[in-house]
Amino acid sequence: MRKKNIYSICIGLPIFLILAFSIMAHASWVTGFDNFFEGLVHSIPNLQSIMHAITFLADTKVDLVWMLLIAVILWLKKQRPLSASIVISLVTADAFGWIVKHIIQRARPAAHLAADDGFSFPSGHTLGMAIIVFWLILILIPALVKNKTAKIWLTVLLAIWLVLVMISRVYLYAHWPSDVCGSVAMGLMWISLVDAIWDKVTPQTDKNNF
Structure with missing residues (x-):
């Protein structure tokens, strides 16, 4: 296993498990965490239209479009293992996310829109976009982009986009922080x-490899 995968698993897995088990146990620190960051996100008013646009671009159905677009381009470029990789990553992650939702069964914030139905943890929009962003950062960009400055800028821009998606879901009361x-x-x-x-x-x- 490559070092980047070890580091990523060692970061992602404990955080995911701590949050999942804390939410199931109704831990008080999670309530404090959510209240603090909800207040922070909603401190700037009148961003609904921007946040709706961001959340639309990260919709689970739109995520599939991004995935298929990337996969088709890679397939046509004869990079078939990479093409299959992003498809498998997103489809299996969505399936696992659905299972986790129905195990934890966390209710959404009271002010959520009617369109945002189902359980709250994890966020399907955020999970799908996180899969695409991390796949690009950890797999495609290192293989495709040789210029170090370009790698840094692409990584920063993708990370900013993912943060905006996270903020939009909280801002629209679709999910807790x-x-x-x-x-x-x-x-x-x-x-x-x-x-x-x-x-x-x-x-x-x-x-x-490219």
Whole structure:
């Protein structure tokens, strides 16, 4: 297993488990955490239209469009293991997220929109976008981009976008702050697990690398 995968799993897995078990146990620190960051996010008024636009671009159905677009381009470029990698990563993460939702069964914030139904932890929007962002940062960009400055800027921009998605879900009362944080931790863990397994089951040939 590569070092980046080990580090990512060692960061993502404990955070995800701590949040998941704390939410199930109704730990008081989670309530304090959520109240503090909800107040922080809602301290700037009149951002509803911007936040709706951001959350639309991170919708679970739109995530599938981004995934398919990337996968098709890679497939046409004869990078088929990479093409299959992003599809498997997102589909399996969504399935695992659905299972976790129905195990924990956390209610959404009272002010959530009617369109945001179902359970709250983890956030499907945030999880899907975290999978795409971390896949790009940890797998595609290191393989495709050779310029170090370009790598840094792309990573920063993708990280900012993911943070905006997290903020939008909290701002619109679709999720608690701990939901979106847990989703990002789960995404980091999951993309690294899938990548580690993928390294074992795919042959290391020029088809794997740009």
